[in-house]
Amino acid sequence: MAFWTLYKRELSSYFQSVVAYIVLFGSALAQGMVFITLTNFIAQQNYKDQSVFQIFFTCAIFWILLFVQVPLITMRVFSEEFKLGTIEMLLTAPVREWEIVLSKFFGALTFFLILWLPVVLDQVALQLFSNPPPPVSWGQYGTTALTIVLVGAFYVSLGVFTSVLTKNQIISAVLCFALIFATFFVALQKWQQHLDAFTLSWISYVSLLEHFGHAVQGLFDTRPIVYYVSMTAFVLLVTQRILLGRRLKG
Amino acid sequence: MIEVENLSKTYSGVHAVRNISFHVNKGEIVGFLGPNGAGKSTTMKVLAGYLPPTDGKIRIAGYDVITESLEVRKRIGYMPENVPLYTDMRVNEFLRFRAELKKVARRRIKDRVETVKELCHLKDVGSKIIGTLSKGYRQRVGLADAMVHDPDLLILDEPTIGLDPNQIRSVRDLIRDLGKHHTILLSTHILSEVELTCGRVLVIHRGRIEASDTPANLTRLVRGGGSILLEVKAPSADVVARIQPLPNIEDVEIVLPGTGDWTVAKIFAKPGVDVREDIFGVVRQNNWPLRELARVKATLEEAFVELTQD
Missing domain, CATH: 3.30.70.3190 (Alpha-Beta Plaits)
Incomplete structure (x- = not known):
């Protein structure tokens, strides 16, 4: 099936470019530094309320990292093909538009998840080298990993969408960053004064701050799953329509 | 094989192609001739299903280019102008990738890739990265790509541009050879090439077809x-x-x-x-x-x- 062919090509193309290795290196370095800092903080302050892992996925640096990573990964997916003209080869092959969009999306999502593997290693190292080792809580790991996948999928879909709009990678990255930031901005509105209960419930429904807050506690909630999956599907559908529109409308 | 009726294409108000109609029969080698900016590439892009026409009806092998695009794309091998390729891939890898995309049966892929490499004289660069190849080689990789799924119709936009005289001759022979079993529409400015390879010439100028005839008849037209x-x-x-x-x-x-x-x-x-x-x-x-x-x-x-x- 064309999807697999394209997906394999998409994923391998990340490892053919220098940018990917730099993003990978930068992410691993930042994640490691934050992890070490938090570990030291907990050890020195004798802080007992939260684990390193729980603070990590709710602290500001985590968001910054997330917001920068995604545009860097997705900015090239379509923009580069437009710029180099290779889109012409791609679109004149007997391939459906949704196969192209999905392969680019899953390729980028896979690479995004690879970027978060170093955190697993950090956690493993913490278990191995600290005395006594911190308690293992698979439930929390599971819900956090799921939330990373869901939020990642939504953000990557936004990046794929902004990439299909332009052949300029910088524009694509900046637009993607703006859209991602907008979703975060909505979550921040929670602290506004004089909000009625209805608005508040909506904010908390879409707030990724709350989603991660719950996830690190091992709370399994189906509402964010529905939210992220449906949003991702919607954005990808719009992307597919835009790509298809190029062929249909003269 | 190709039926074009009243095709027009406008780019933001500029008429690139104006109301052209032509037919290409199965087994023909047709040359598309015209000065730069005449609308050759635009017409070819529309035929290949890359650009939508502003107006008109196009059928390839009996399928509508817009509504049955996938069927059309399965049957054509298109080589765009300037041959855009994934420069980070190796020649073998790229051709295998394209063969898979074009739905060549898995067991035939290896065979097809070897065949087109042989035809396009790419044997010795199979493991080279495309980005390091010269223009002439890239051109031939593009040609190999267009043929890899053994399509009924080949649409080649300036297949010999950037090649040296020996390579031009070998591509010309190749096209003539392919013409025995395939229908070919190619564009070029090299007139000797048309005379030697094409059974029929379509002269396009300012988005209009000025003449459609055999090279011999066209020259007879002149005084x-x-x-x-x-x-x-x-x-x-x-x-x-x-x-x-x-x-x-x-x-x-x-x-x-x-x-x-x-x-x-x-x-x-x-x-x-x-x-x-x-x-x-x-x-x-x-x-x-x-x-x-x-x-x-x-x-x-x-x-x-x-x-x-x-």
């Missing part, structure tokens, strides 16, 4: 298909005065008025009439010393210039 070259020892004025009144003569043009006493004249006769005997009669009557009396066939270049001049 009766040729001229007669005459070199005699006589004053230019006399030559014109004596030959012009002959029957079936359309025009007498002095090419070289008297180097020494010699005059070189180009004589255009009505189509299909041989006037050499009459001319010789005039020469004999006047006792002009004769150096040359020859028929000069019009070239496709002249046809091209005549058809696409403003």
